[in-house]
Amino acid sequence: MTTVENVSQTGADYLYQLERAGARFQERTAQREETCRTIDRRGVLYADDPDRVTKRLARLNADWSLARSVERMETVPRTTTGSTLPLGPNAFGADVLGLERLMGRNDLTGVAFLEGGHLASRPIGRIALKVPGGVRHGTGFMVSPSLLMTNNHVLRTADEAARAVIEFNFQAGLDGRPLNPAVFPLEPQKFFATDRDLDFTVVAVAGRNQANEELAEFHWLPLDGAEGKAVLGEFVNIIQHPNGEPKQLALRENQIVDVLDRFLHYVTDTAPGSSGSPVFNDQWEVVALHHSAVPKTDGEGRLLAVDGSLWQPGMGEHRLAWKANEGVRISSVLRTLSRLTLTGTAARLRDELFRAPGTPQTAPGIPAGPTDTVSVVEDAARRDLDAALLNLRLGEELVYYDAPADAAARDAYYAGVDAGADGEELRRTLTELLEETHERRPSYKPSRMVYPWVDLHPDRQLRSVYSGKTFGAEEFIRADTAAETARLRGLQEFLLRESSVGPAELAAELDALEASLPFNCEHVVPQSWFHEREPMRGDLHHLFACEVACNSFRSNIPYMDFPQFDEVHREDCGLREDNGFEPEHHRGAVARATLYFLLRYPKQVGDTKELTRDRLPSLLAWHEREPVTEYELHRNAAIAEIQGNRNPFIDHPEWAAAVDFSEVWA
Known part of the structure; x- marks a missing residue:
């Protein structure tokens, strides 16, 4: 069995993550408040580091020249395209609408956004871990053809992972009836890596289950460590199994209010995220691994429940009174994984994960066929x-x-x-x-x-x-x-x-x-x-x-x-x-x-x-x-x-x- 573990000696559970997230949030109060004022006064393009914004624009096939032009245009949507820009239907495209959404000028989007979200949801499942007296749940998602990512506090050890399964399709169908979940065992003996400070675990999943279903049918979400996937003020999306419930979507409810070296803070008026969930931008790229709420506390620093009583871990995440969400930046996770010393099967599986970002995608989570170099070049030029x-x-x-x-x-x-x-x-x-x-x-x-x-x-x-x-x-x-x-x-x-x-x-x-x-x-x-x-x-x-x-x-x-x-x-x-x-x-x-x-x-x-x-x-x-x-x-x-x-x-x-x-x- 190949196991790599890089853990802090301080704290060992979700309470530790809550306390650390709360401390980081408190320490950044002045910067966060200034960011929010800038977003309100000037807009998303001016709240973050200009280099990060430039990289974000580039991922949207835009630049500062286009962004400044858009800012000076009237904001009444055109009836022919839904865009706020003076463009005819032939000039309208996803790049334009993506830029307008980033800038907060237009809440409309193309139907491809929903199709992309559906595809991005396929590799996300509910983790079920047998524990004394019952089952503990969390969310996880495939990040390569063989590897699953979740939080360390969901799966702390290889022994826990060996007792856990991932359940795909634990959700309602179009008719409102539950689908039949596809349950796959985990295989930590092939790969298990965890980091308690960054609160992530990556573990191998069996390629086929007892019902003879193939893991490949559920695809995977490629991870990209490059900057430019999201900036301050941008809204993000979370697909999750809150409290072990069927799969749900928090769509553009969370706004990024702070970017730390290793973490993101994002706020919403609705429910907090679910442990182990992927956090997406509007292009369905994974920007963070959700891992903790930023909790509300009383005058003595004790965690509060939604009813005002003192919160205890046994109450569950859904009973925690909270004021923000915290996610681990995917770039930080990838950087840590890249530094692990691995051999044999574990090294091969880790390498598959790092090849993922460069693999052409027909849609989120679906590998395309062989790369056509000429077509890629011509598409970039177009x-x-x-x-x-x-x-x-x-x-x-x-x-x-x-x-x-x-x-x-x-x-x-x-x-x-x-x-x-x-x-x-x-x-x-x-x-x-x-x-x-x-x-x-x-x-x-x-x-x-x-x-x-x-x-x-x-x-x-x-x-x-x-x-x-x-x-x-x-x-x-x-x-x-x-x-x-x-x-x-x-x-x-x-x-x-x-x-x-x-x-x-x-x-x-x-x-x-x-x-x-x-x-x-x-x-x-x-x-x-x-x-x-x-x-x-x-x-x-x-x-x-x-x-x-x-x-x-x-x-x-x-x-x-x-x-x-x-x-x-x-x-x-x-x-x-x-x-x-x-x-x-x-x-x-x-x-x-x-x-x-x-x-x-x-x-x-x-x-x-x-x-x-x-x-x-x-x-x-x-x-x-x-x-x-x-x-x-x-x-x-x-x-x-x-x-x-x-x-x-x-x-x-x-x-x-x-x-x-x-x-x-x-």
Whole structure:
């Protein structure tokens, strides 16, 4: 028998879990109250860490650009789609509705939500454990083809698990009559792992029962340890067997109010969750293992029952007076399981659990057939394209540039800046402000973040930053999506072709693919100067639409102001020599973007091959000669809404001459 046990020496039952949950809830009172105020005042998108929210949006195939557009739309549902967005039926999809539900703008959902919930409920069953004098119940759910998860306080030991069974279909059918439960014994001799502090137990289940039913008929719920499955303010769903009763659903009744390193707190006005139940987001992904209520206590800290008397464990969970729920984050459970030292059958079964998240799913809990690499790549590209075109369509409904609103936002942003300070102090102040307010840091996705809204000119067209040629935004969106699809296919082929690939070989292949399949987007501070690191790579303030030919023509050559002479290599994009490039158009815009970069990321550029300090006078001259345009004002306001920070040289052009740049060079 293989048994792994990692237990605390303090406490051994549900009372211990109640006391610890209550202590954690009490310790976090100030943070939780501030979170609730933020949710009420600003909404779900602003209550959690911006990086976590960005990851949550990405799982919904959304981004900050789309989210900000949605926020500014009217909230009256459309009769044709149920969405609050100005979209026709052909543009409406689950991604849009999922985003609106996350933001609390729309309680409608597609019928697929119910179908997904039905499928997600199949792997959930009632645990029955024989104990002296009767049977103790809890909830459990399959997390791989062979493994069941529940709480440690439901199944504390391998001996207890050997006396327990899992009962699937313990519920009413469509006609209201009870279904015949499918009962499977547990097999702790094959796998048993438990952790009392995290209050989880994972145990093997027999593949076939005495009625010759197969466990595989009930499928399993894949677990994913990645962030982004749920954020503060989001509502979650619990499927459970409360007090051993038939299977029931708490649908969007619990709102997440706190995220700890290892636990989630979620509150509701209805009944508490049942021990061992999975906690789901609206996409039926498991975000937590429910394990405890946060109890109400009297003045002496004693637990109270619902009738006001002192609660005792023998009364059952359903008699506990409570004020919140606590769940164990699935990422914490997976991290602990991954650290166990296992061999033989136990190691193989544990490995099956960790393969689960990457297995394609036709629906929650149902493994699909063999992976079709090409179809997966094309599906990802299609989703990116649809999201980018949705951003573009929503932009058509927005005011291009709201000058009064932007002026108010600008004044508030720089309220703490002393414009009369000396040059070095002003630079430090602005650098600190730009970093502090750079709250949201989107990854490099020009087709979704640059072309649909940020880089549009007043005629709602794109202009190539160096040549000034006009392009439709959809043209660039489709071209970049095609390039990204080709890159992914090339990368897949490379990985299939090469039996052993190290980090250096993979990086070289990625560089080669990017060079052969470039985007129509220009980093005015070339990526090679900062080794393609984020957040520099995705910082929208220095990203501009630029056709591939001009992008290649400039390469990573630094800017300089040319005297006019015949030997200079001239194209529509501008003038170039080996040591300098001067754009034909938008010199003022690229100068201000570069100056922003120097402020935001001091010491990142400036060696002998990059933007040395002797190029600064050219940038300042371009800035002076070409004043800020409405296009740049729009860009600055749009980027501020997405990232949180602004370009000071667009808002206050006079500061360019006042700032001391001497300490920004590497």
